[in-house]
Ligand SMILES: Cc1cc2nc3c(=O)[nH]c(=O)nc-3n(C[C@H](O)[C@H](O)[C@H](O)COP(=O)(O)OP(=O)(O)OC[C@H]3O[C@@H](n4cnc5c(N)ncnc54)[C@H](O)[C@@H]3O)c2cc1C
Ligand code: SF4
């Protein structure tokens with residue numbers, strides 16, 4: 001389906017306008033977070049001003065490879081996604097769940113004070129908007145609501161960016177999650193970088209976004225600007241590094257738990273869990289208890305966990321998933337198949353992170369393709 | 382970006398935060414197993430359905446999923462804990478008067494009322510009798526509404542047979558068939574020797590119109606289900622209680638997944654036909 005041509009309010013800003021956007025968000029009390037260059041990678045961290053963005057950088061991504069490369073222009077968003085995902089802010093890697101105090105009178109549990117922090121995310125890609133929407137289903141739409149996640153999520157201001165560069169491991173087109181941000185943002189930007197200009201087409205996605213735009217120096221966007229923005233997205237869509245055939249994929253994986261390819265991938269998989277740490281939708285956690293020496297105060301902490309560890313499925317008598325084969329199978333079948341049963345959507349948004357950051361270059365699209373090509377039995381989807 | 386979901390602030394106390402309970406009574410059941418009677422320090426004990434579990438927290442040690450094995454009219458929960466590790470060991474070692482954390486109840490229950498009018502076969506292996514005891518109590522409290530009732534119980538040895546004081550009155554009832562077996566026994570054991578699934582063909586029930594409730598170690602459940610299926614019981618009339626690692630009990634930590642199911646919320650009690658495909662695959 002073609003998106004409604006221009007149902008949204010749009011405007012044009014330039015680099016000054018973008019600087020004003022960062023300032024206006026900070027001024028409204030947001031902690032502004034976005035892409036910045038650190039340790040030879042583009043990560044998400046605090047942005048004080050425009051200079052913190054990785055101007056003039058892009059990256060080469062391949063299975064098991066990530067390398068920053070200088071661009072021959074000064075694009076501010078001329079790269080795809082790096083090792084960080086926004087989940088590190090909304091669903092933090094370490095979070096105190098409660099503290100307990102024990103004395104002669106009793107035992108009292110206290111939830112931590114809700115953090116005052118309000119995030120503004122600058123540079124959220126279309127696949128990442130979908131990843132956030134997926135984690136919303138996990139933490140907010142079940143029988144229980146994760147109040148901490150809910151508060152951070154409710155307060156967050158989201159500035160999306162339509163991708164101008166497809167990464168070598170990207171396949172959002174296959175997953176129908178990008179490269180254009182369709183919904184779930186307050187403002188969306190498309191970088192228009194031509195010989196004689198460096199502008200951003202701004203689309204308004206919410207009343208809060210509209211109010212913020214009013215605070216920025218902006219001008220009216222014309223038909224040529226819209227066409228230029230469309231061309232950026234179309235070009236990116238045509239340059240996907242990977243593709244994944246999703247037709248019938250759920251049944252294919254659920255029908256083939258004994259496929260020999262699981263043994264093959266198990267020989268390459270180190271069960272390091274990198275893929276689950278970088279994946280923007282992986283949500284699994286474990287808990288740890290700490291107590292003071294006097295035995296009066298205790299604390300329970302939640303930490304990201306990975307289904308690739310042996311402990312993850314531990315039961316008295318031994319872990320359920322002893323073999324690396326069963327753990328890779330669990331991960332990939334969960335992502336691409338059982339996730340649909342659980343949350344009504346695939347657990348994969350096609351960001352390519354798991355492919356890029358796998359030390360042995362295991363490629364989820366390739367594994368799925370091989371299983372499809374060699375599966376003994378098929379079932380209609 | 383705002384969301385169209387309910388306001389989390391309206392959701393009540395966070396499901397992660399336990400309530401304080403006091404250990405009212407400790408009963409040694411077996412060499413490594415005790416029952417704890419726990420009463421809330423504040424307020425009333427929440428309602429529960431037979432088959433559900435609570436997360437019990439021992440101060441500074443950690444939390445474990447423990448089935449509700451009984452309730453008392455004074456408003457306390459009874460939990461039967463086998464010491465197999467750090468948390469269960471700490472729980473099993475608690476003294477009367479100690480405070481523990483408790484959150485729950487969580488999960489699905491045995492659909493006892495669904496069995497009305499039909500025969501009921503309850504099959505318990507080892508500690509599996511703990512979550513089944515409240516179901517048996519509910520059945521017997523309303524005995525006239527069910528057909529024949531068979532309770533098949535297995536343990537590793539006579540010394541590890543759980544709740545002998547509960548079994549005895551059930552055994553004396555004319556309207557209940559109780560069959561007990563142990564895997565190994567000395568010469569002084571006059572009862573049956575053999576595994577629980579072997580009791581299925583001996584019990585009297587109408588395979589075409591019965592409901593089976595099964596709980597025990599996964600291998601025991603696999604063989605019991607096979608015996609029930611062999612006897613002609615339909616897959617959708619067999620209910621099993623699954624066990625998986627659990628950290629959150631509310632569908633967030635991912636640990637309890639069993640194929641598409643989260644055992645903490647889609648289980649632990651699940652209809653066999655819903656999981657039959659997965660049940661035979663190792664390491665799911
Ligand atoms: C729905 C349900 C009901 C249960 N009911 C009972 C009961 O009534 N009585 C009873 O004694 N036990 C019961 N268990 C098992 C009990 O939860 C484990 O024995 C206990 O978690 C072991 O923890 P530990 O720290 O003592 O053992 P360790 O071996 O030190 O375990 C370390 C960690 O592994 C996990 N773990 C280990 N074994 C299990 C297990 N079997 N199931 C789930 N997680 C495990 C826990 O997260 C634990 O923190 C039940 C489990 C489930 C899932
Ligand atoms: S599975 Fe891989 S490609 Fe899919 S969302 Fe996760 S990290 Fe991205």
Ligand code: SF4
Nearest residue numbers: 269270272273275358
């Ligand atoms: S697939 Fe790659 S990244 Fe994931 S656990 Fe295996 S080796 Fe690590």
Ligand code: FES
Nearest residue numbers: 630632634635645
């Ligand atoms: S126990 Fe955490 S998801 Fe089920």
